[in-house]
Amino acid sequence: MAPIKDKFTIHSKAVVCQDVELKGDITIGSGTIVHPKATIFAIAGPIVIGTGCIIEEAVIIVNRKKEVMRIGDENLFEIGSRVECPSIGDFNTIGTRARVHHTLRMTSYCVIGAGCLVVPAEEESLEEYTVIYGPSAERRIWSGRGKIQELDLRRKHAEYLRDMLPKFNRLREDKGLK
Amino acid sequence: MTLPSVLYHCTCSNAYSATNAPPPAHLPSSSYAFHPLSTLFFCEECDLVRCNRCVAVEVSGYYCPNCLFEVPSASVRAEKNRCARNCFQCPHCSNTLSVVGSDPPPNPNPRAPPNVNSSGDSPFFLFCNYCRWDSVEAGMTFEKPTGLAHQLQKNEDLAPETLEFDRLKDHFEPLLRASLHSSSSPAHPVTSTPMNAITAAANSALNRDIPGLRRKGRGEKHNLKDEWGVYRARIDSANSGVDAEGEVDFLRDCEDVNEIAGLEQRWGSSWAHSIKANDLEPLRVPLHSKQSKRCPECRHILIKPEQKSQSVRYKIKLMAANYLPLIEIMLAQPPAQMPTALQQRTAKGRPGAAQGAGAGASGNVTTVGAGADELGAGLLVSGRTYQFQLAFTNPLYDPIQVRLSVQRAQPTGFTLPTAGTGTSTKPARAPFAISLPTTPFPISAYAEAWEYDDDDEEMFMDDEELEDIIAGREVGAAGGMGALRGGRPGGAGGSEKGNVGVLERKANVTKVGGEVVLGKDALGEIKFNMLVSYTYRSDDPQSNADDGSSAANTNKTGTGEMKTFSFYSVVYLGTVGPRGATR
Amino acid sequence: MALNFHPPIHYAKSEYIETDTGNKVSRRATIAGPQNIILGGKTIIASGAIIRGDLRRTGPGHAVVISLGRYCLISDGCILRPPYKTYRGNFNYYPMKIGDHVHIGSNSVVEAATIGNHVQIGKNCIIGKFTIIKDCAKIADNTVIPPNTVVPALALFAGSPGQFVEDLPESTQELIDAQTKQYYSRFQPLEQQQ
Secondary structure, three states, rough: OOOOOEEEEEEEEEEEEOOOOOOEEEEEOOEEEEEOOEEEEEOOEEHHHHOOOEOOOEEEEEEOOOOOOOOOOOEOOOOOOEEOOOOOOOEEEEEEOOOEEEEEEEEOEEEEOOOEEOOOOOOOOEOOOEEOOOOOOOEEEOOOOOHHHHEEEEHHHHHHHHHHHHOOOOEOHHHHHH | OOOOOOEEOHHHOOOOOOOOOOOOOOOHHHHHHOOHHHHOOOEEEOEEEEEOOOEEEEEEEEEEOOOOOOOOOHHHHHHHOOOOOOOOOOOOOEEOOOEEEEEOOOOOOOOOOOEEEEOOEEEEEEEOOOOOHHHHHHHHOEEEOHHHHHHHHHHHHHHHHHHHHHOOOOOOOHHHHHHHHHHOOOOHHHHHHHHHHHHHHHHHHHHHHHHHHHOOOOHHHHOOOOOOOOOOOOOOOOOOOOOHHHHHHHHHHHOOOHHHHHHHHHHOOOOOOOOHHHHHEEEOOEOOOEEEEOOOOOOOOOEEOOOOOOOEEEEOOOOOOOOOOEEEEEEEOOOOOHHHHHHHHHHHHHHHHOOEEEHOOOOOHHHHHHHHHHHHHOOOOOOOEEEEEEEOOOOOOOEEEEEEEEEEOOOOOOOOOOOOHHHHHOOOOOOEEEEOOOOOOEEEEHHHHHHHOHHEEEEEHHHHHHHHHHHHHHHHHHHHHHHHHHHHHHHHOOOOOOOOOEEEEEEOOOEEEEEEEEEEOOOOEEEEEEEEEEEEEEEOOOOOOHHHHHHHHHHOOHHHHHEEEEEEEEEEEEEEEEHHHOO | OOOOOOOOEEEHHEEEEEEEOOOOOOOOOOOEEEEEEEEEOOOOEEEEEEEOOOOOOOOOOOOOOOOEEOOEEEEOOOOOOOEEEEEEEEEOOOEEEEOOOEEEEOOEEOOOOOOOOOOOOOOEEEEEEOOOEEOEEEEEOOEEEEEOOOEEEEEEEEOOOOOOEEEEEHHHHHHHHHHHHHHHEEEEOOOOOO
């Protein structure tokens, strides 16, 4: 495989810490936050991340496919999760240390519980509001009750981080470059 | 594989045997007779070790494990042993639920910031942050975010099974009381009488309901029967039972297995619960208790916790660890002189070692080949000789003299578990032999100063002491290994006893060496019962603490003030893998 | 209670920084916002650990974000991060307090509010936001404790979601006290020969 050229397109209103590993063709949208020690690898195809996402420490996002990996808006990638989904909609939560394989596509409002391993044998698209939880990755459909409060929490959280992270962490300098 | 270990015997497993000796180590019952020292108690009155299986347990207080509220025993009954505050379990995943408010009405513009009320909007419901179940699914919402338990308990109390149970209780209550009063058995008044009453009631009910039984059995007790009237159920179970047809219909149309409540999920509810997952209701969190423990013989208190539910302190705490020496065991490590060879070997042999007894066992390798990997994994090889060390730590403020002996109760008919290899026809012989120091050895008294200290100014001393310990250990190990290698050329049988005896004395710790010779047929777990007897001065504290020989002398002369305590322990050395696996 | 036969645990002297009070912190650990972190003394932070002292509560003045007691061990790859929530409509991070003699196994993620004294947390555990773990409790390896869980004193929790398994022996405090002190003394520097 030919080595991918690094090409980072980071919106000027995104907050990406310096201690973050980026490789390949990566686009990060407005208001998205990438904590220190996170890793985003566009090995084969590019990765495009939308607005208002929070990518916490030790998260690994990898695109192994040729096609563009699109991550929508206001998704939360919690500590140490590893995601290889070729597409992710909006407002999903990937819990702490959860791992999601490249055979799974995520729509919106899905929740992958902490520590869950999701490895579908065949390509699969997760229905909206699906909750995966427990040691054997059981599934449920969430009623969606409480989602407005959760959205409110996530927006305030992102707002707080945009304000606070730069005070204690160095940010990447190559922002806003096209 | 488990590491070598030493467990202590509690005599309660001998309740029905004549001796105080534990079962031989190779019997399955052995595992029930021995416990880690840290879990054992000591009754000073009986001068005996007690374990969690034999102590009498009393509840000294109830609390909710979630909100940690200490529930007065008067309310425990009324609240049916569950938390009456805001603590609930998710019926799906048993995680603790939180009370949350409803979302505000959706904003027509989805991109606009939502208008969220800071204290949440009514109606409130219970929400699981693990599987995202909520009580609205079971049709439960609440006007206020507080006092939910009372609303739930009202439902519980009106459930048919609760009413039936209460009715049963009311029916039997006078009976229980009556039989309590009339009881004349003095032996165990508290525990045995209610049992008798219940048994009697059950017998009577059986006799009444199953005519055959009555005729066959206790005809002479006829007069007892019906003394307390006939119990009439609230509901005629034959006619108003579960809607079986409805259930069958539901199951026939069911397409998703998640629509059916699992056994674990229904387990916590009553026996009459619906099989539909949608009907699962949140459960109030069951209470936990703090317990006092008493000696089963003399009823003296061994454990009495402090009242506060989250305190880890005890008003009374008689742990065996404060009376009996702590025994730790280690199989000797390979000699330090061979580090390079060993590293190469372990590097190569690792995959093999992970499977069975290790690559070192295959060829004509010297004992050095029994690498750290194998010892660390508790794997032993038959036909070999292993050295081990036992460290004894004295918890008493007086020096003690310890004598060890191996329980020689190996039954004559003992045969190896041969797993069908046909060797069982050979005459049975102990598959291994243990050598332990035969003479008593001293352990110095425990003194507060031996403890590593918390204070920073003592850091320096700490390090020095630590270095000494490390140096001492290295010397001891090397010396022991020298003896081992010296004995090696003479063949398996001719090993010297150089390693068997006292190896090191340091503060209130004495280390002694032992040896195990594994027979060619040794297989399975290698463990043996060891009788530990220690003698201590019961009341005279002025004897010279550190001089072992003088302590031995006083032992002979002043027997009046010396006390001896003996206990059994089981020493597990490791496991010999099946011979096939070693090749 | 002594623990004999445990060989020293050696570390490369150059890898760790030792403070006046005996804390040993790996240079390969990520300590964000160190001015907001308090270590009680004789506490070890191993390599690869991430401690988020930067996620502080908003407001004026000095804010302690994470405080650790004495004789604690934060093993390889552990992540300690303070919990967050909105309260009365305001978003904030809240401090995390960890007591004395607390060992946290490798690769565990902790977002607890309070952890008492003499607490053992195993390997690969996930301790959710605002969890409260009381004194002498133990969390088995690979346990997932969901947010807002309370673990009572002297309880063993295991599973996913973490559930009560059994009460720990009455001697737990002495046992853990000795073990954590022993661990600290065994943790010794090794001068490198290269």
